[in-house]
Amino acid sequence: MRFGPTRLITVGVVILLALAPFLSPLIHVDISIVNEVLLFTLAAMSANLLLGYTGLPPFGNAAFFGLGTYGAGLSIKYFHVNFIEATLLGTAAALLGALVVGPFLVRRRGIYFGLLSIAFGQVFYFIAYRFTDVTGGEDGMNFARPYLGISNFHVTLHGSGFYYLTLVVFVASILAFKLLVESPFGRTLVAIRQNEVRVRYLGLDSNRFVFVAILISATMAGLGGALFGMLNNFAWPLLMDWHQSGDFVLSVILGGSGTIWGPLLGSAIYVIGKDIISSYTNLWQIFIGALFVACVLGFPRGILGSILARFGTAPLSNESEEANWTQSPAIAADHHG
Amino acid sequence: MQTARPGSTIALRLAAIVVGLGALLAIVFLLSKNGQVSTQLFNGLVLGAFYAIVALGLSLIMNLTGTINMAHGSFMTLSGYLAFAMVSRGTNFWFALIVAPLMTVIVGVLVERTLIRPLYQKEPIYSLLLTFGLSLMAEEIYHIIWGANGVPFSPPPSLAGTVGLGFMSFPAFRLFIALVLLLMIAAIALFLTRTRFGLRLRAAVQDSEMIAALGTNTQVLYMVNFALGIFLAGVAGVLAAGLLGLNPTSGNTLLMPAFVTVIIGGMGSLFGSIVGGVLVGLATSLTTLWIPAASEVAMYALMAIVLTIRPRGLFGEEGLFG
Numbered sequence: 001m002r003f004g005p006t007r008l009i010t011v012g013v014v015i016l017l018a019l020a021p022f023l024s025p026l027i028h029v030d031i032s033i034v035n036e037v038l039l040f041t042l043a044a045m046s047a048n049l050l051l052g053y054t055g056l057p058p059f060g061n062a063a064f065f066g067l068g069t070y071g072a073g074l075s076i077k078y079f080h081v082n083f084i085e086a087t088l089l090g091t092a093a094a095l096l097g098a099l100v101v102g103p104f105l106v107r108r109r110g111i112y113f114g115l116l117s118i119a120f121g122q123v124f125y126f127i128a129y130r131f132t133d134v135t136g137g138e139d140g141m142n143f144a145r146p147y148l149g150i151s152n153f154h155v156t157l158h159g160s161g162f163y164y165l166t167l168v169v170f171v172a173s174i175l176a177f178k179l180l181v182e183s184p185f186g187r188t189l190v191a192i193r194q195n196e197v198r199v200r201y202l203g204l205d206s207n208r209f210v211f212v213a214i215l216i217s218a219t220m221a222g223l224g225g226a227l228f229g230m231l232n233n234f235a236w237p238l239l240m241d242w243h244q245s246g247d248f249v250l251s252v253i254l255g256g257s258g259t260i261w262g263p264l265l266g267s268a269i270y271v272i273g274k275d276i277i278s279s280y281t282n283l284w285q286i287f288i289g290a291l292f293v294a295c296v297l298g299f300p301r302g303i304l305g306s307i308l309a310r311f312g313t314a315p316l317s318n319e320s321e322e323a324n325w326t327q328s329p330a331i332a333a334d335h336h337g
Numbered sequence: 338m339q340t341a342r343p344g345s346t347i348a349l350r351l352a353a354i355v356v357g358l359g360a361l362l363a364i365v366f367l368l369s370k371n372g373q374v375s376t377q378l379f380n381g382l383v384l385g386a387f388y389a390i391v392a393l394g395l396s397l398i399m400n401l402t403g404t405i406n407m408a409h410g411s412f413m414t415l416s417g418y419l420a421f422a423m424v425s426r427g428t429n430f431w432f433a434l435i436v437a438p439l440m441t442v443i444v445g446v447l448v449e450r451t452l453i454r455p456l457y458q459k460e461p462i463y464s465l466l467l468t469f470g471l472s473l474m475a476e477e478i479y480h481i482i483w484g485a486n487g488v489p490f491s492p493p494p495s496l497a498g499t500v501g502l503g504f505m506s507f508p509a510f511r512l513f514i515a516l517v518l519l520l521m522i523a524a525i526a527l528f529l530t531r532t533r534f535g536l537r538l539r540a541a542v543q544d545s546e547m548i549a550a551l552g553t554n555t556q557v558l559y560m561v562n563f564a565l566g567i568f569l570a571g572v573a574g575v576l577a578a579g580l581l582g583l584n585p586t587s588g589n590t591l592l593m594p595a596f597v598t599v600i601i602g603g604m605g606s607l608f609g610s611i612v613g614g615v616l617v618g619l620a621t622s623l624t625t626l627w628i629p630a631a632s633e634v635a636m637y638a639l640m641a642i643v644l645t646i647r648p649r650g651l652f653g654e655e656g657l658f659g
Contacts (some may be wrong), residue, residue, distance in 0.1 A: 057462045102643050111405050111461045112604055119597050119640060126633040242593075246407075246469050252468060285477040292470020296463045297455065 008306075009261055014328030017167055021160040028256045029272055035163045035231055036172045037264075037271045044152040044251040044263035045177055046217040051249060052258030054213050055193030057114035058119025059102070066227025066240030070128060070135065073143045073235040082149025083157070094222020098123060100216050106211045109196070118242045125240040126196040140236030143229075149235045158234055166227055173220065178260055181215070189213055247288075254295050256302030267302050351387035354522070354611055355496065358382075361615070377626045383511050383580075385618020390573040392602065392610035393525060394566035394630055400542045400605055402560050403461045404453060407468040409595070411475035411565050413574030414587030416441040420575040421490045421583060430493040438571025444562060445567035457559070472589065479585040487584040512577045521572060522611055525565075529607070538562055542605075562595035594621070597636045601643050603653020612651060 018025070020034045043065045050058040071093025072086040081089060101120040108116055128135045135141055145156055157165055181184050191199050192206050199206050230233050238244065247270065255266030270288075278284045299306055361382060391409065398406050420437035424430055448471065456464040491497075492510040495601035499506040513592050541548045541558050549555045572590055581587060602609025613657035617636045644652060 051462065057465065059465075062532075089482070104641065111403060111465070113406060114462070114465060115596055115600055115604070116644075119600055119637060122593055123634060124636045126637070130630045130633065197363065244472075246466070249462070250466060253462075283477055283481075285473050289470040289472070289474030289477070292466050292473065293452065296467040297452065300459065300463055323372055331393070 002232075006260075009304075013261060014171065014266065017170075020167075021163055024170070029275060031163050032161055033272060033275050035166050036228070037268050038163075038166050039224045039228040039231065040248075040251065040271050041267040042170065042173055042227075042262045043221045043248045044255070044267045045173065046166050046220035046224070047245075047248045048252045048257055048259075049181070049189075049213060049217045050178070050221070051252055052262070053186065054189040054210060056109065056110065056117075056210070056213075057249070058117055058217065059114050059249065060117035060119075061217065061221050062244035063121035063124040063240045063244065064097060064221035065225035065228070065248070066235070066237075067094040067097045067124060067129065067218075067242070068222030068227075069229035069235045070141075071222065071237055072226035073141055074134070076142065076230075077143045081146065083146045083230065086146055086230060088222070090226025090229065091219055091222040094218045094225065095215060097222075098218030100148065100153050102211050102214045102218075105214060106207050118245070121240065121242055121245055125237055125242075128235075128237040128240055135235070135237070138233055138237060141221055145230050145233050146192075156197055162231060166231075169223070169227065172261065173223070177220075181260075185212070188254060200323055205233050220261045232234050250295065253300070253302055254291070256305030256308070259302070259304050259308060262302050262304040266302065269303075342535035354608070355479040357612070358519070360613070361619075367504035369585070373626065374647065377622045379507060379511070379621030381619040382615065383515050383518075383618070384622055385533055386515055386522075387573055387577060387591060387614070388568050388594045388617050389597045389611045389614025390518050390521060391591050391616050392575075392598035393522070393607060394569035396427065396599055396602075396604070396610045397562055397566040397569075397594055399599070400607075402453075402457055402464075402466040402537065402559055404468070406566070407465060407592070408448075408472040408475065408568070409468075409570050410588035410590070412441050412445055412570045413577060413591065414479060414583070414585065414589075415444065415475065416571035416574035417578030417583045418479060418488075420578060421483075421488055424490070434572070434575050436577050438568050441571035441574070442564045442567050446564050449560060449563040453563075454556075454559070466625050476585045476589070476659075483585070485585065487582045488588070490578045492579040510579060512516045514580060517572070517576065522568065525569070525607075528565075534561070585614065592635060597640050600650055601636075601640050603647075603650025606650070606652035609650055609652030 001315060017034075024031050024034050040155060043072075046064065047058045050056045050061075061230050061319075064310050068090040070090075072090030075089040076079045076086050101123075104120060105113060130138060131137070139223060145157055156206070178255045181189075188199065188209050196206050201208075225239075251266035251270050252263050253262065253266070254269060257261030270291075274284060275292075277287055295302075301309060363379070391413070395406060395409055398487040399403050404486060419440050420430075423433040431437060450580045452467060452471070453464055456467060466653045492513075496513050500509045500512055529539055537548060537553050538558055538561075541555060542551070545555050545558075548558070570588075573591075577587065577591060580588075586601050594617055595614075597611040599610055600613075602613030604610070612636075616639065620631055620635045620639045625632040647653075
């Protein structure tokens with residue numbers, strides 16, 4: 001078995017994550033922050049599926065993340081479900097949300113998709129914000145962390161216990177994600193990004209593929225959101241705001257869109273950076289804004305994307321395709337009109 | 338590729354706007370016996386005019402360069418604060434109304450030339466993220482300079498009070514705003530249809546490579562177009578500051594309705610932005626009257642209905658923007 005850069009990254013990252021409860025105190029970071037990184041990454045990966053693979057700017061994924069959080073929180077608060085049930089219900093809530101808004105998004109591409117996803121994501125924000133009697137409105141909603149609920153195993157997870165559970169879910173998700181994007185389905189998504197017209201000529205209904213991609217993306221974000229809710233025992237509307245979606249997209253671009261591990265890297269920098277900087281100054285927003293600007297102008301391929309490109313195993317880079325587009329105006333014209 | 342749109346069609350559409358707005362105002366008068374409803378209708382129209390102006394600026398920039406300017410609201414806020422700074426130092430309101438937007442335009446052009454320009458050749462997601470980052474920074478900077486709470490910015494005494502029109506009386510400042518916004522919409526329409534530069538701009542939206550090949554400096558077009566969008570945002574920003582209050586996020590609260598406006602009106606259509614703005618404004622203010630809790634959701638419901646019936650928006654052109 002040869003160890004290429006990708007395999008090295010995989011092994012290194014998994015070891016690092018497994019040791020995180022012991023390593024994080026060394027840099028004065030609470031394990032719950034690392035836990036947050038993993039859950040944030042699930043949302044970023046869900047954005048990556050649409051952005052990096054399918055080529056659609058997803059600016060509403062925070063709504064799915066938040067639906068997961070509220071789905072879990074509400075079902076704990078009003079139906080007293082256990083941990084596993086809450087996770088499943090939260091994920092299902094996000095999937096349901098995607099089934100409702102998906103048909104509106106699925107026919108559009110490019111910036112039109114971006115605008116629609118912002119707008120439809122915002123609907124859920126305002127529902128959580130205004131439906132005060134049920135959701136607690138602007139103040140958010142508290143709920144207790146439920147029992148794990150495997151047979152009679154009545155135990156509530158805390159600290160590292162919760163972290164390792166998250167890690168299991170996370171590694172499973174990464175694996176599923178890798179299998180997904182390397183499957184014929186995933187390849188078709190990439191093909192849609194590269195040249196949708198050609199995909200259609202091959203007899204494939206690209207809208208159907210995009211719709212399924214949106215559903216998968218929402219499910220992943222919802223899973224992350226549900227666990228995130230139970231990590232904080234709290235749900236609040238700003239979680240669904242489009243600014244949050246923007247942070248997910250930033251994490252993807254920062255780490256490297258169209259790569260497996262990019263979202264993790266981006267999310268780690270974002271979440272841990274926010275934790276450290278905001279303990280010194282409350283001007284965090286200026287830093288994050290500057291990070292956006294620097295990332296876009298400085299390394300649009302993302303950190304991991306640039307590294308992989310140097311090793312010759314370039315990820316699905318946007319740059320080279322850009323060149324293709326401009327070189328063949330016929331295809332571009334075909335695509336646009 | 339979409340077909341060229343002759344100027345006469347735009348003139349027709351302009352006439353349609355005037356007739357449509359006239360009809361809406363007529364409704365206001367007819368319903369004026371019910372003071373509450375007519376007041377809300379009028380407020381809705383003014384609000385709609387704001388949305389339309391913001392959406393127009395967004396559309397201008399989006400149509401030509403594919404940039405979704407997330408910092409549009411920040412430019413509005415900046416203009417509002419600049420006007421506030423001038424007026425609070427004793428400058429006259431009318432002077433500030435003209436100069437603050439122009440100063441904002443200078444900032445805007447600097448940003449466009451240095452930061453956004455390198456991204457025109459890339460996918461739109463990059464300029465979107467960049468302007469998003471800028472808006473986050475701007476919000477925090479306003480916060481530092483002018484504080485988190487709103488600052489008082491009231492219209493000049495000459496625009497205080499109400500104007501009676503026989504049937505009902507309007508707050509003078511709102512009437513003034515409606516007038517200014519209408520004038521600006523008309524001026525933009527004339528500029529785009531009746532000047533050589535406006536024609537080039539519209540031609541560049543259709544095929545900027547061809548326009549460049551025919552000897553037009555497209556970079557100048559991009560710059561002026563951006564400046565135009567920011568100027569609209571700037572004027573709207575000063576007026577909104579007087580009407581809706583001024584705080585670090587006040588411009589951004591108008592951004593989301595403007596996005597919805599663009600979607601309802603149809604991407605690529607400036608006329609659509611105007612109609613969409615009025616519809617969104619009316620929907621919002623009328624829902625406030627009957628179901629206050631649903632006032633924000635109303636425009637999204639409207640958007641969902643419009644998209645169900647017409648997936649490209651009311652006046653959007655099929656094929657443009659995917």
